[in-house]
Amino acid sequence: MTRLIALLLIAGTAALAGCNTMAGAGQDISNGGHDLTNSAEQAK
Known part of the structure; x- marks a missing residue:
């Protein structure tokens, strides 16, 4: 019983x-995507 617990x-x-x-990795990937989008918008 102790082993099971x-x-x-x-x-x-x-x-x-x-x-x-996994949640942290998802947030990192999302932040990277936002940064990429922002830099693309600034380069226009």
Whole structure:
């Protein structure tokens, strides 16, 4: 029973860390797209 609880805690922590990483990557990509769009608008 203790092993099961420990395994669930580890799996939950890994899942949360993965979600935060993907959210951060999505924000970085989005910010890069906005920067590219802004520089293209300025170059007109």
